[in-house]
Amino acid sequence: MADVPIDIAYISRLARISLTGEESSRFSAQFARLFDFIRELQALDVSGVHATAQVIPLSNVMREDELKPCLTQDEALANAPAREGPFFKAPRILE
Amino acid sequence: MSAALETVIGLEVHVELSTKSKMFCGCLNEFGADPNTHVCPVCLGMPGTLPVINKRAVEFLCKAGFALECTVAPFSKFDRKNYFYPDMPKNYQISQYDMPLTTGGRVVLPSGKAIRLNRIHLEEDTGKNVHAGGHMTTSEATLIDYNRAGVPLMEIVSEPEIGSPDEAEQYLMVLRDVMLYIGVSDVKMHEGSLRCDANVSIRPLGTKELGTKTEIKNMNSFKSVVAALEHEISRQHACVASGERIVQETRGWDEVRGLTYSMRSKEQAHDYRYFPDPDLPPLSLDEATLASWRSELPELPAQRRERFITQYGIPQYDANVLTQSRFDADYFEAVASASGDPKQASNWLMGDVRKSLEAHGLTLSTSKMTPAALGELISMVKGGAITGRAAKEVCDVLVAAGGDPKAIVEQRGLAQVSDESAIVAIVDKVIAAQAESVAAYKGGKAKALDFIVGQVMRESRGRANVDVVKRLLMERLG
Numbered sequence: 001m002a003d004v005p006i007d008i009a010y011i012s013r014l015a016r017i018s019l020t021g022e023e024s025s026r027f028s029a030q031f032a033r034l035f036d037f038i039r040e041l042q043a044l045d046v047s048g049v050h051a052t053a054q055v056i057p058l059s060n061v062m063r064e065d066e067l068k069p070c071l072t073q074d075e076a077l078a079n080a081p082a083r084e085g086p087f088f089k090a091p092r093i094l095e
Numbered sequence: 096m097s098a099a100l101e102t103v104i105g106l107e108v109h110v111e112l113s114t115k116s117k118m119f120c121g122c123l124n125e126f127g128a129d130p131n132t133h134v135c136p137v138c139l140g141m142p143g144t145l146p147v148i149n150k151r152a153v154e155f156l157c158k159a160g161f162a163l164e165c166t167v168a169p170f171s172k173f174d175r176k177n178y179f180y181p182d183m184p185k186n187y188q189i190s191q192y193d194m195p196l197t198t199g200g201r202v203v204l205p206s207g208k209a210i211r212l213n214r215i216h217l218e219e220d221t222g223k224n225v226h227a228g229g230h231m232t233t234s235e236a237t238l239i240d241y242n243r244a245g246v247p248l249m250e251i252v253s254e255p256e257i258g259s260p261d262e263a264e265q266y267l268m269v270l271r272d273v274m275l276y277i278g279v280s281d282v283k284m285h286e287g288s289l290r291c292d293a294n295v296s297i298r299p300l301g302t303k304e305l306g307t308k309t310e311i312k313n314m315n316s317f318k319s320v321v322a323a324l325e326h327e328i329s330r331q332h333a334c335v336a337s338g339e340r341i342v343q344e345t346r347g348w349d350e351v352r353g354l355t356y357s358m359r360s361k362e363q364a365h366d367y368r369y370f371p372d373p374d375l376p377p378l379s380l381d382e383a384t385l386a387s388w389r390s391e392l393p394e395l396p397a398q399r400r401e402r403f404i405t406q407y408g409i410p411q412y413d414a415n416v417l418t419q420s421r422f423d424a425d426y427f428e429a430v431a432s433a434s435g436d437p438k439q440a441s442n443w444l445m446g447d448v449r450k451s452l453e454a455h456g457l458t459l460s461t462s463k464m465t466p467a468a469l470g471e472l473i474s475m476v477k478g479g480a481i482t483g484r485a486a487k488e489v490c491d492v493l494v495a496a497g498g499d500p501k502a503i504v505e506q507r508g509l510a511q512v513s514d515e516s517a518i519v520a521i522v523d524k525v526i527a528a529q530a531e532s533v534a535a536y537k538g539g540k541a542k543a544l545d546f547i548v549g550q551v552m553r554e555s556r557g558r559a560n561v562d563v564v565k566r567l568l569m570e571r572l573g
Contacts, residue, residue, distance in 0.1 A: 010366075014368070016179050053172055054371065054373070054377060059377050059378065059379045060378055060379060060380065061147065061375075062148045062149070062153065063121075063149060064151070065114045065115050065151035065152070066116060067115055067116050067121050068116070068122070068135065070122050070132060070133050070134055070135050071134055071135055072132070073129065073131050073132050076132075076134045076241070077131060079141075084236070085238075086130040086131055087130055087225060087238035087239055088131070088184075088238065088239040088241070089237070090181040090237045090238075090239060091236060092226070092235060092236055092237055
């Protein structure tokens with residue numbers, strides 16, 4: 001298995017996903033294969049190719065600055081896991 | 096503080112654009128509404144919704160870019176900035192990472208020093224967190240209002256070329272003035288439509304390499320920017336003096352305690368995992384569109400200031416003050432034209448009008464006085480219809496309640512009196528009443544005459560022709 005230039009524990013913390021030891025090593029192996037693939041891509045000569053962020057050949061899709069109806073406060077909060085008065089309520093921010 | 100160290104400041108300024116609707120949806124962009132009433136499935140990040148770029152926001156950013164001599168990129172895209180923080184319901188903020196809408200540009204300070212810009216990019220504002228039960232580190236829960244989430248926001252990033260807190264304030268003032276002139280934002284720091292973070296470091300004077308920087312947040316007014324920067328610079332000087340290492344970190348400004356505090360420790364440093372937003376095709380604006388936006392730009396404050404000095408012959412200081420807002424500058428030009436006397440127009444606006452505005456808690460835009468009325472008042476003084484002193488009273492009435500200066504003069508009986516027989520009576524009365532001053536004057540105290548003239552003017556309620564008053568007094572007092 002090639003070196004994995006990525007810290008699984010760090011990535012899972014950023015993604016807020018807790019992994020078991022078994023999952024960590026399984027994902028490490030999968031990441032390693034991904035990195036192998038990326039190494040292959042990096043070996044290709046792409047000097048004539050534009051960086052592609054979009055595969056659909058569209059650009060400048062814009063709308064006029066016009067108002068559309070909003071949801072009501074109760075509609076907006078209907079799916080909230082928790083609300084307090086007019087606000088969405090979430091656990092406090094810092095761990 | 097050691098004299099051998101210099102300060103290096105870079106500012107990241109966020110400016111909310113005053114479009115009607117939000118950046119990627121049609122929700123009303125308005126400050127101060129009831130919480131969570133200006134929201135829709137798009138800005139609440141509900142599954143299956145698609146953002147669409149607000150053309151006006153792109154136009155506003157390009158106009159700001161033109162005004163600051165930036166280059167609009169031929170190709171630009173939007174990226175997702177990923178993080179877990181409830182101020183964005185999507186768990187990411189749509190921003191621009193490596194291909195911002197404009198690059199380069201500069202902000203020229205009143206001193207003439209130019210601060211280069213790195214970039215201006217377009218993004219969406221976040222929602223507002225309210226920390227239940229006090230401070231964010233101690234409260235039980237976070238309450239969120241998403242009305243602000245998705246409001247178009249431009250981030251103006253300077254190069255680290257600002258040399259002092261004072262220069263930082265000037266930089267912000269120039270930016271604010273420009274944004275107001277071109278009408279892309281109301282730039283109110285207290286309402287959060289202008290916000291600013293600062294990167295601060297110090298280094299040995301004359302060296303090129305940047306020192307370790309700290310990022311300062313939570314500065315809510317121009318004054319707090321200056322105070323926070325001053326505090327942080329002296330904190331860094333103290334670190335250096337005591338041999339302590341300056342840690343790269345984010346520090347918050349505590350307005351009440353007047354100090355900066357460490358906000359995030361190293362292990363909490365963010366990794367935003369930017370990637371191109373697959374929902375938003377890139378921007379590639381054509382020359383014709385850009386040219387038409389550029390042609391709509393008004394004269395900018397710096398250009399107007401120079402023109403006021405050369406065209407109207409008013410002092411630099413007056414030109415600076417009069418051009419601070421587009422409304423005031425337009426007002427001055429209207430008064431100059433109505434009175435035919437730009438210098439007097441400037442003197443009145445800088446002097447008595449300003450005093451009256453302050454006394455009544457008004458501004459030129461909230462006062463009922465029209466430029467035509469002030470212009471006429473100036474003409475009346477020049478034509479001898481009223482004295483300068485009576486004009487001050489008329490000016491105050493105009494500022495407070497508006498109206499026609501001629502009618503006010505008539506109503507209050509303020510017309511200038513040049514008729515000698517009317518003035519003689521007052522002069523004699525004052526001479527009789529002010530025997531002490533008269534004696535002092537006769538005894539060689541020249542200044543006493545000014546006092547006596549003042550008393551006559553007061554007695555005449557400012558209406559007496561002062562030249563006639565002086566002549567009559569001289570005749571009588573020898």
